Amino acid sequence: MLVDQAQLQAAEDFAVLGAGERAALGSAALLGHLPTEVADRALWWQRHLVEVLTGLSPDAPAGTRPRPEYDPAVRSLAERERSKAAELAALGEEISARTVKRKRQRYEAGGVEAVVDHRLAPHASLLGRADPSVVSAIRQAIAESVDASTRTIEYARWRTEQILAAEHGKDVVEMPSRATFYRLFAKLSGGVHVTGSARTRRSLADQPEGPFRYEQVAAPGELMQIDSTPLDVLVRLDEGMPGRVELCGLVDVATRTIAAAVIRPTTKSVDASLLLARALTLEPMRPGWIDALKMSRSVLPHRRLLFLDERLEHAAARPVIIPETIVCDRGKAFISENFRNACRALEITFQPCHPRSPAEKPHIERTLESVATMFCQFLSGYLGRTAEHGGRNVEDEPLWSMLEIQEFLNEWLVAKWQNRRHDGLRDPGSPGRTFTPNEKHASLIESAGYVPLALGADDYVELLPATWRAVNSYGIKINHRVYDNAELGPFRRQPSGVTRKRDLWEIHRDPYDANWVWVRNHWEGGWIPVPWKHLGSVPQPFGDLAWNHAAADLRRQGESDPTEEQIAQAVTELLTKAGQGPGSGKGSRTPRPSRRDQRVAARTRAAAEVPGPRLPKPGTPPARTDDPLPHDDEERDGTQDGPIAKVIPLGVFDPFKEADKRW
Template sequence: MSAARWRPVISVGCHVVFEGRAWQVVALRDAVVSLVDEHGTAAAVLVSHLCEAEGFQVAGSRPVADVPQWGLFEGVPERQRERALAWQRHIKEVETGLPVGAGGEPRPQYHPERTTMAEREQAKADELTALGWPGVSRSTVTRMRSHYRRQGLWGLVDHRTTRSASRTGRADERVVVAIMEALRRQRGRSKGTVRGLRHLTGQILEETHGTGEVKLPPESTFHRLVRALADPQELPGRPARTATNPARPYRPTSVLRPGEQVMLDTTRLDIMAVFDHGITGRPELTIALDVATRSILAAVLRPAGTKSVDAALLLAEMATPHPMRPTWPQALELSRAAVPYERLLSLDERLQGAAARPVIVPETVVVDRGKVFVSEGFLAACETLGVSVQPAPPRQPAAKGPVERTFGSINTMFCQYVAGYTGSNPTRRGRDVEAEACWTLPQLQDLLDEWITAGWQSRPHTGLRHPMMAAAALSPNEMWGALVAACGYLPIPLTGTDYLNLLPTVWKAVTERGIRVDHRTYDHHILNPYRGHPSPAGGKQGKWEVHHNPHDLRQVWIRLPDGNLTEIPWIHRDHTSSPFNDHIWQYLKTQVHRRPDHQAYEADLHRALDDLLHRARTGTGTPAEQARTTRHLPTQATPPTAPAAAPRGTRRPEAPARAPEPATAPLPPGVPPRSNGDRTAGTGTGTSGPDQHGLGAGTQQGWGESLDDFDDDYDPDEDDRDGGPSAAAAGFALYDARKEAEQW
């Protein structure tokens, strides 16, 4: 009997099981089977549907042998494989009369037409016994034939040799349970050593079974048990896991539209920059990367400590065209890029004179679980703009692979060409990197924006391909032009009020003294009709909606019943020459003794703030104090170069003696060199943050706010001799009356 005779065959007159009932096949016409059940009910069914139906079976048919599992069979010891192949030859001879691959006439004792199956099985048992096979009887041959029909060649293997060995061997089960409990207790905690885990296991055994009842195995055996029982991620020496369940496999999302998925992330830039008051440090870079086009939609530099307001304003910057700088070449205009410019301009007039960078309103932003991107302020800003937030899965670095790779490209293609480059790690850092730092934060922002436009957006990316030109790599601008032509473009113009709405919100009462926020009082006569009255907004216990800028606490904005946000100044704002942030304010609260009188305590804080800013500005403060005044400050716009007819009384900031001439610093690829005059004119154009978008004129600092800023003998031609833009980073020197009198 061959294997083909075992296969079920549908023929007229046979019985089948279909939909839980017994049917008889009465006719076969092409691909249609006519069925009749025992009650005379007729049905016509397609053959393909009948054979694929659940529970279908031909009555009286034998099960079909599975496909040989050659992968498992290759893992069997060689001796057992040879024995299984020998059994296969003998079984074939019993069933068909001829061994596998043999021809000719069957041997008399195995001839199918002259002997019965029982006789052939007994003959094979006698033959194998004579050959020296131990323990082979007729029942053994019958059992092996049954295994072969069900499992094929795999059924002839002695499965005693395929059993997997126990991970713990002959170890005491009580010790195994104690080790697993110790691993469970250590999960998610800081990792120690195996010796510490062994000590914890001993404590668990004593707590469970009593002192001395169960002995710990030797150290080598304990190490083997830990390696066998512990998850590879939980072994001592590996990073601590933060969850008890293993992470699910990551599957990248297919992105087909601009803005369908935008990734946000923050990192330290590998460049030493000159902060305010001459302090140097590495700024933080926050970027927004469109996954579909690999375009850097926005990039913002901060001295340190990026806040939720920075991430919120980053969303608004994506939807706003980037203006051309006066010093940029015309080749960087959007009209020169490979995009449907005329069509886009007819839809959005803001693109007139814009830089060659995409304007994309994100649909979904992918963020990590940092406090900046999961804060209430950022989530509220996303809700205002209609943007959904998708947190990246934990412990899945590949979930934000495009933006992480972009940071690496910025490091190799931009940072290493800028003066003050620190290297990607301490082993690559120069001896005196701080002395090389010459770019202020606004200047560095301007350089970065120009490099993104000239060096990144026009550079072919190997991951960007067009379906009609699969062999050619496209640049981010070319990919945006191709996708926007297919998906469309919807502009969302933002006003100054929209930017104010993106600032963090607190709910405060309007009292007789004004608005109290963290021991600061904000007051204005416009609040007179609302003092002591509840807010018309429900659900906040009568408190009013107040927006504040964490980088400049000198004013807040309150939403009045007319629906508009109105600026309310701090009562000491006229006596504070420079902006201050929440970090400085919290530091002052730890230095000033708190009084029961709120007004006296606030006055003490103001005096301490004014003294701290004065010491930091004049260079008499400690390095720690100067660093505190530098952190979180809004990016300043340096004053423009004064023309030849500049009015008398304007005093420029003095450049630090150690800062080298910025013109000698190497420029990144794609950024054209500038003359001294062009560089000075462009220093203030890279400003980003609330001040750039109209969040209050009071946030511009360090120019025209003090009598010390005036100099009757200011000469605009000294700009080229004194170092140009680096002078704006040094702060203001202490006013010297004698020196001023000598000049007069």
């Protein structure tokens, strides 16, 4: 009677009776770490034991019949073991039937590696016969070095002695010799960098113990990461003053697209918020860029997307990505209330990392490092990633301004980064093929779709840091500065109606431009631009950095509580003094400004020159984000073929000085 195997195993009353545990599968590859004679001896035992178990040796040709003394159908297992012992004794091997039985049992339990004679194999113990107390003390010394400065092995040996004396008493546990301690320390500190880079040591200690989590993303913007880092390039801030700046970037995990990247003197919450606005704004073609950088010439589906978003007509080959979730660290600029409000206004999920967990946002960490190695090192004034990699007299090299480096970075991201094949963008069906960020975005947009989101002028004001103040009779006071105009008349000494904020008024301001603030009209909606009342006396734009620096200088000069007019005048003198440069000759009466004054003034002016989405000025209609930039031939009127004349700005009219003039 024949029964189909599938039907037999599917029957409810089917069961396998009397089945023992399956023997382990042995592998000769496991013997590779053993000496040749030890491995050959194990394979020799395997051939004889297989014949005892099956009746045939492993290398027997097909159709071979078992020898009578090893035929399982005729002889029992014990008889076959005695026959094998007798055969080996005839060959000169003094092996008993009991030894054959013991080897056979080990082989069935653990395979060929179980029959290895470990007396002939070298000991592979990590610590050998080291005292467990010494090992524990060394591990404690290694753990203490994670957050400490880098020291030598000799310090670790001294620290180990101190730990043993504190736990067991002095001279109770014997310390190993210097050579033995060095060998033991090298084994226990492998991969920890105890005597190496402190930064690497802390980074390795912050890694999770378990496996790294792999984020499954299927659409552009589904998961994005933001971070900032000091740029390894010296820039010319103002009047030739060199200084360091920071790079703040936003990367899309699905496509590895750098959606936005800005260079600022210091990363503030307004920079992180406006970085979101730059990600939602297309990258326009700029004068001097070649036509190959246009989106219409790239692999992106420009023609089909143009029907959905007319702004793409004059755009460069960088996709516009709308974030859904943003992962960031716990830097002040990212966990600030302003950045949280910006994410909330744009309906973006805000997801901060755990403290000291760079592994939770590895993509932006590696992206910023790639920008440093692939872009920054080609710029004049490159400093190297650390002090030991830096050159001499880098500040004497011809340095680019922050505005020029930002322009270079924008073009490099479009020309190089978006068209560079990324190792993390591979086809699961064909792992050998890699994609560029633009190619990956073009493939994902087919399934995820594209919905344009254009920001207006009021949206940029919403992204600025917010504070709450009262509208008094004299106006609004913020950081000893008074802002006032006629439009605040109906709101003076009036409650805003926001009871949870004690009826104060919501005010947004740009830290890099202290000349204007925007007051939210809680009664009728919209924004009220309010200027600083001393705006006419200080024509240069400046921000909180210059203001706080001038206030600190006045306090050092003995002014316990400097007035607003004094601070404003000090700011004007600071910017003017730094702009004049050093005095010429011994008889010059103009004192040379300190490097700190020059640096503050330079960083303030550089921050005001950074291109990108700018705030609307009062009385001007909001600019369209889809207007193409004019080309070089459109900017010239045909009369500027010669050298451009030097522009001499007019001074501020001072009626008191005019009255003293003699006509």
